Amino acid sequence: MKALLAPFAAVFLVTFLAAPTMGAGWYWDAGNGIGFAAFAGLLYLSLTSNRRIDVRAHQLLGYGVLFVAVGHACWYLLGDAVVVEFMKPGAPAYMWHGIVSLLMLGILITVALVPDRNRVHKDYPTFRYWHRVLSVAIIATATYHIVVSNFYLHAWYQELLFVLLALAAVFARQHWTAYGGLPITKTSVYVAVSVLFATVFTIIRNLPA
Amino acid sequence: MKIVFGILVLTIVMIVVFGSPVAKEKPVRDFYFEAPKKILPMTFAHIDHLPVNCIECHHNYVDDTGGGLCMNCHVSNKQVWPLLENQFHDLCRGCHAEKAALGEEGGPPRECIDCHLGDDSP
Numbered sequence: 001m002k003a004l005l006a007p008f009a010a011v012f013l014v015t016f017l018a019a020p021t022m023g024a025g026w027y028w029d030a031g032n033g034i035g036f037a038a039f040a041g042l043l044y045l046s047l048t049s050n051r052r053i054d055v056r057a058h059q060l061l062g063y064g065v066l067f068v069a070v071g072h073a074c075w076y077l078l079g080d081a082v083v084v085e086f087m088k089p090g091a092p093a094y095m096w097h098g099i100v101s102l103l104m105l106g107i108l109i110t111v112a113l114v115p116d117r118n119r120v121h122k123d124y125p126t127f128r129y130w131h132r133v134l135s136v137a138i139i140a141t142a143t144y145h146i147v148v149s150n151f152y153l154h155a156w157y158q159e160l161l162f163v164l165l166a167l168a169a170v171f172a173r174q175h176w177t178a179y180g181g182l183p184i185t186k187t188s189v190y191v192a193v194s195v196l197f198a199t200v201f202t203i204i205r206n207l208p209a
Numbered sequence: 210m211k212i213v214f215g216i217l218v219l220t221i222v223m224i225v226v227f228g229s230p231v232a233k234e235k236p237v238r239d240f241y242f243e244a245p246k247k248i249l250p251m252t253f254a255h256i257d258h259l260p261v262n263c264i265e266c267h268h269n270y271v272d273d274t275g276g277g278l279c280m281n282c283h284v285s286n287k288q289v290w291p292l293l294e295n296q297f298h299d300l301c302r303g304c305h306a307e308k309a310a311l312g313e314e315g316g317p318p319r320e321c322i323d324c325h326l327g328d329d330s331p
Contacts, residue, residue, distance in 0.1 A: 019310040025319040063210050078222045081232035082321035085249065092294075106218065110211050126313045154310065188232050 003182040004190060007169065008197050011036050014162050016204070018155040023205030027079060028140035032151060033198030035072040036039075038199070039146060041065035041190060042105075042139050048182045049135075050173075062109045064187035068101055068194050098145035101138050106136045116179040132163040139166050236325045242280035245290065250327035251297070260314075266300065 015036065023029045042065060049058065076083040086095040111120050112131060121127035143166040146153070153159045220229070228235055230252065238247040258266075267276045274291050275282045 017292075022306065022309045027264045028320055036291070066214065067217070068222070070214075073221060074217070074224075077221060078229050078231050080322050081229050081235040082325045084225050084228065085321075087221075106214060110214060154306065164251065 001185060001189070003048065004185045004193060007047065008037070008040040009164075010165055011040040011162075012197055012201060014158055014165065015152045015201070016159050017161070018153075019164040021107055021204060021207050022154075023202075024151070025204050029077040029205040030198060030202040031072060033077075033201035034068060034194065035146070036195035036201065037198050038065055038069035038072055039142055041068060041194070043143060043166070044185075044190070045119055046135060046169045046173055046179050050185045052085070054184055057186075059109070059113060060187045061184055061190055062112070064190045066105055066109050068191065069105060071104060073098075086117055093151075094145050094148040098147070101145060103143035104134055104138045104141070105201055108138065136170050142166075144177065232322070234322055234326055236322065236327075242278070242284045244280075244284040248284070248293070249307075249325045252324055252326055252328050254328075261304075265304065 041061070045058070048061075051198060075180060077087070085091065087099060108131065111117060111126075117127055121130065143163060147159050147162055151160055224230075236250050240246075241248055243251055252307055264270050266279070269282075275286075283289050283296070289296075
């Protein structure tokens with residue numbers, strides 16, 4: 001549980017370092033709270049990956065993160081008719097990064113287990129290599145999506161910390177896994193923590209002045 | 210799980226193609242202000258912005274870069290037109306966010322739809 005709370009706390013804390021009560025209405029802030037929860041889930045998936053991984057737990061949690069990320073997209077698409085313009089040609093680069101990140105996450109998860117894996121990759125090392133490359137690409141594009149959209153990271157040091165956070169989760173992973181790896185939490189716990197953090201995020205952002 | 214994910218992806222595609230079935234207001238792209246391409250409607254109420262110095266937006270009052278409505282240049286000038294979206298997002302959203310950060314009256318824009326409805330929308 002502590003291992004799950006760490007990326008959540010870090011991600012949400014960075015968003016609050018500057019102008020913590022500046023929001024854009026409960027609807028907008030709740031949607032972005034869900035998005036930050038999905039990003040924290042991505043970092044947690046990376047931190048808990050190692051050679052002795054519980055594959056089933058990793059897969060289920062991956063689906064959990066994917067559904068929270070899809071929830072972030074659907075939240076806006078359903079409630080605000082203008083957001084759909086951000087999914088068409090001509091949309092800003094940061095939105096295309098978000099879309100590509102989500103698509104890559106979907107592909108990564110749905111072809112990760114046999115028999116689908118065997119259809120795509122000739123052997124296990126090849127699969128591991130491309131699974132890792134794709135996961136780094138997903139976190140990189142999601143980081144770009146969040147940092148460049150600039151909705152909550154207004155100060156330069158917030159952007160820097162956010163990038164460092166992503167880099168730490170991706171490239172300092174060996175440091176964490178060297179000690180036997182972190183435990184993988186249940187998907188239901190991850191979803192509950194996501195709802196909790198997104199709710200607190202929304203409330204703080206919409207406190208009366 | 211894969212089937213559920215497939216249904217969700219299909220749902221997103223349907224929303225992108227046909228629009229949200231639950232969103233109350235839907236803006237219509239058109240050649241507003243005689244724009245060379247169809248653009249989203251935009252709203253701006255001067256009366257809500259009276260405390261803001263005019264030249265914060267009307268740069269042409271001091272830099273002599275043109276006259277008339279903002280859109281006279283920002284959609285007709287071939288050099289400026291491609292920057293329309295970025296410039297107006299930066300100007301409007303940036304100013305609102307700055308004021309909110311300073312604790313001044315005038316919160317940041319809410320949902321996209323709050324700005325992208327025509328002036329004659331309710």
